[in-house]
Amino acid sequence: MTRPFLYLLRAGLLGLLCLISPALWAASLQAELVDTQGQPLTGAVLTLQGPLGAEAEPVTALMDQQAKQFVPNVLVVRSGTKVAFPNSDNIRHHVYSFSPAKRFELRLYQGTPSAPVLFDTPGAVVLGCNIHDWMVGYVYVTDDPWFAVSDAQGRVQLDSLPVGSYAVSLWHPQAPDMLPQAAGTLVLGELQTRQRFTLAMQASTVVAPPQGPASAFGDAFKKAKRDAAP
Known part of the structure; x- marks a missing residue:
């Protein structure tokens, strides 16, 4: 085939795809x-x-902390997504999770931690703040696109x-x-x-963050509560 013919064929195929793609x-x-x-x-x-x-590639998502609450309360991300945890309050928070899908700890901080957290296992992750016990949030991780x-x-x-x-x-x-x-x-x-x-729903109760063993964070948590309690 000559080069002009190949060029015309390619242009025609691209034009056809442009017509088909919106319908798909x-x-x-x-x-x-x-x-x-x-x-x-x-x-x-x-x-x-x-x-x-x-489907879209995973991008960094945000789970903020505002007025001593996780915002949004429920965040859904695709497996392999990194989640940043900025703290928009003027006090310090200590974010953690003991959920099997993701165990992690962001020690007492203000502002934004230097690195986001990778969520690479499907499942529900319950978030808590070790300083403010009523703060409960959820990251739901899915393989669905x-x-x-x-x-x-x-x-x-x-x-x-x-x-x-x-x-x-x-x-x-x-x-x-x-x-x-x-x-x-x-x-x-x-x-x-x-x-x-x-x-289908279970009884209307707040799901508290799963608690780890007493020695999980040790005396540092006790000291943090004394130093940072509002």
């Missing part, structure tokens, strides 16, 4: 997440495992998805045993899909 990524999902009484669930996670492998957290009305919006069939999983901090729940298969076409999902 035209799907969107508007979901409502509710409990078994039909009440909206805030901070519920919806994840999708889809037909194509094209598409995910979102519901807002105050229990709503989730996912756009620019590949058209096709998806396996749906749901999670919430009050889910039984803090385990994800399979929610069946969802077929997404070129028009927006609206769907309601129901999650």
Whole structure:
């Protein structure tokens, strides 16, 4: 083949892909997440495992600390994501987790720690602050490439998805045993899909961070509480 012919062929293929690609990524999902009484669930996670492998690479996510609370209360990230833990309060915090999916400790600090924390194992990670016992947050780590957290009305919006069939999983901090729940298969076409999902919930209690042995952090924690308590 001559070079001009190859050039024209390549240009034609690129043009065809440009016409096809928008249709392949035209799907969107508007979901409502509710409990078994039909009440909206805030901070519920919806994840999708889809037909194509094209997905965003993990980027650094943020779990802030504001007004002595973790913000957001629930953060969902893909496996392999690094999470930074800035402290926007004018007091020091001491962030830790003893969850099997990720055990770590960020000793007493203000501002932003020098290095983010890598979350590379799927599962629910419960966060705590050793200085302020009421501070509880959650990082949900998933291998699924598409995910979102519901807002105050229990709503989730996912756009620019590949058209096709998806396996749906749901999670919430009050889910039984803090385990994800399979929610069946969802077929997404070129028009927006609206769907309601129901999650089974356990008793409405706050899940406290798993506690390690008394010697996990030792006397340093006791001293930190005395020095930094507001």
